[in-house]
Amino acid sequence: MERFKKFLFIAMGLIFFLTGAALFANGTQEKAGSTQTGVSKPKVHRLVLNNNTPHGKLEIFSWWAGDEGPALQALIKVFEKHYPQVKVINATVTGGAGVNAKAVLKTRMLGGAPPDTFQVHAGQELIGTWVIANRMVDLTPLFKQQGWMKVFPKDLLNLIGTKDGLWSVPVNIHRSNVMWYIPENLKKWGVTPPKTWDDFFRIADKIKAQGVTPLALAQAWTVKHLWESVALGVLGPDDYDALWTGKLSWTDPKVVKVWKTMDRILKYTNKDAASLSWQQAIDMVVHGKAAFNIMGDWASGYMSTTLKLTPKKDYGWVPSPNTKGVFIFLADSFGLPVGAKNPDATVAWLKVCGSKEGQDVFNPLKGSISARTDSDLSLYNVYSQSAAKDWATNRIVGSLTHGVVANEGFMNDFSSVIEMFLNNRDPQQAANACQAIAIQNGIGRGL
């Protein structure tokens, strides 16, 4: 027994020693960090262009596996045609909107083994996580060399860049503020699509009286998605932008009015929303159980490809109320992480991603539109043509839910605020909570 105790003692001592050692190691690491990053801002890694012929392996990390797989394959084919000496490794991690891919990416980046290039939502989702951590290469020279400064809209370049540079090449554009409906059903109910929210409330009462849900809604993130359309509608594009630059306070009466409007709109939605997927909300509209749905334009892809409906004839769309002439965009993009093994091949890939040829091959298959304003519209379907026309002419603002205007910290906390609001429907409290999370996550502080 004595012996056992002594033994236990030694073992415990060892454990504590090692624990202390681990702690100590941690402490020294921190010291090294503070001397490096310290007060002075770290140097921006700027891309240096060269004339090397790219070769070797190129790992492309994305979450485009299922329905979006063929579009990525087509883009890779274009790349292989131009650069046959490069071997592409298509590394996909499945999971909607990149939920799993983002976690895998974080562990790889932290572990010092970044992929050569990775898919990321353009804007603050990239900037707030990776650019601020100084792990991305500034691509401005590439944008200048390829003439992209002119073919991409100026609003877009402002939203995906910072004053230090441009960080990723957008390959596609989706629109968030679209209201979907079935023209035949609206005729039956004797209504027309609303232009303003006041219009909507008038129409909604009429529709509700006929036993139909005016606005179909699905689980929490679609409420967040609806919120950005409502906010843009109530605030207008200037004040909407001012929210993200920190010039407009979240507790301003104008912003409280957004929440009040949300509250009123939610009264016209289905009660079982939280247990539906966004496709089921669209199904409600298609089957005549609901009149409208506000969803990104992947809904068009779902209706035309999966449900085999004809755009314009079987289903219709308008910009969400009060947002005519404004385009809330979100974009997938590719960038060049610091420490990528084969930067020459990555730059070649980015050239293909931004090229007219690449974008016009990828986007018709993905159901999105090209980020370039000079794309060949005859390759796209009726909906995409109308979206592309708006893209070239409209005022462009960024999406919150899909990572353009706010960093990941704010996006995560905002989900909780939305859920809280759905529970207690208190506009003032939601506004206060938003102000608190905006401060905590440094919204509007710039880079």
Place this chain on the structure above:
Amino acid sequence: MAGTISRIHRRDTIKSLLIITPSVILIGVFVYGFIANTIYTSLTDWGARASLALHPVKHFIGFVNYKNLFAGFIHNRFRQDLVNMVFYSLCLLVGTITVGFLLAVLLDRSVRYESFFRTVFLYPMALSFIVTGTIWRWLLAPSGGVNLIPKLFGLPKSNFLWLSSRKTVLTFNWQDVPTILAVFILILLIYPLVKSFITQNKKRMVIYSVVSFILLSYIFIFKNILPPILPYRETHGFKLATVGILIAAVWQYSGYTMALYLAGLRGLPVSMREAAKIDGATEFQYYLRIAIPNVKPITLSAVIILSHISLKLFDLIYAMAGADNINTGHPSINMYLTTFRANQFATGAAMAVILFIVAALFIIPYMVHSHRERKIR
């Protein structure tokens, strides 16, 4: 002669030390080292900005993260998660132990095809939480499954939102939590206090009296002097949306408690049951007065194991209700989101430490108890 024996002993000690050292080192680094690292991280501000930089800047800030979690403006969700966790644990324990014991009693009465039923009841435990979650999500969908059952009896279809209800019952104000806790501990203290007075155990008498006095003085005096933990009212309570999750969890684990209890009931000597019968006890009396007290050790281990499972409901909730449904939230999900989606590593680490402490609250009394029992033997 004595010298050789001690030399052999010493050689044995060295050998055993050599054998055990690698695992001690590995556990030391990968378990205790990382626990220490997590605790350290939770005391820093890692995650404020540029948290994923090559050399993130961390500052030691003490217990600020913990203070914010319990009494900060934006961590409303975490507090509801904690409340949910308490209700999850209580309901899961009561549910699985009751159902499991009843199933065990039914099988104990030597039914025909017993092994078949045993497998059927035990089978859900072989499934992963993700599978259970997916099945039950379909069954509990608002427009199908369980909600259609009343229709079989000609009643109107039920409209209960099993997983997405926003109703809350048993609500209370978060500001009152310290008082509620104090009263709860006082109630728990009554029995040992009275017992210590009866047995005249001086040491215990003093300890229990002092603790009760502190708690009482808090409830009646300090509560009114000290500022409330939150500057405003915040209601929390039992979320009805958690009922759906609980049904699935109880369904999955009552087979397990059944197996435990069945083994326990079978282990009771037949003579005991016969003696009870001869004395005129009914079956009901036998189970209530004789079986239940005799399988007490099994109840204890079931409680320990299940309370741990209730702390690990992550995957079930994730599969059934999604990560963003705060009404069914659990601290572990919140921890994951805060750390890996919002990049707030320090706050996430603080949540992890709180979960770790809660788990320790369950396991340490159990370990102390079993250690004492071993000593007695």
